[in-house]
């Protein structure tokens with residue numbers, strides 16, 4: 457009887473762990489894609505003059521980044537070292553051994569987003585603020601991420 461209870465409990469725990477795991481990957485992809493929509497699409501197009509400057513969109517993007525950037529590290533728990541099945545990318549192993557560098561990148565990006573949000577109240581201000589943010593994102597990708605396949 458006791459054994460059966462233990463076995464049942466163990467298998468429930470295993471199921472919970474698998475669910476929690478796939479949630480982390482889902483959250484990571486959702487968070488990165490939400491940031492990507494702003495930095496690599498909407499804002500990037502305005503920066504290049506491919507779409508007209510849109511202050512409301514810029515404000516929306518900074519509000520989004522202020523929400524997502526502080527959460528970046530929470531979507532990379534040590535339990536999620538296996539390649540993310542939801543992503544087109546894989547994290548290089550050195551990511552997990554470089555916590556100090558990752559912390560520093562996220563802290564700098566957070567600061568650039570906060571400063572950028574107060575600068576980007578005009579097109580000129582936005583254009584001055586955008587490059588640091590784009591570099592903060594891509595700097596981490598270039599160092600720690602590669603395309604699958």
Ligand code: HEC
Pocket residue numbers: 484485488489491492493495496521525528539540542543544545546547558561562565589592593594596597600601
């Ligand atoms: C601390 C490092 C780091 C920072 C900073 C970072 N990213 Fe990422 N990003 C990653 C890694 C690692 C992946 C691969 C994701 C995975 O394996 O789940 C990724 C994946 C992505 C993807 C692809 C999503 C997918 O899986 O299909 C996009 C888009 C993206 N990031 C956008 C951004 C933007 C925009 C920023 C800046 C606001 C940013 N990221 C900041 C590390 C980072």
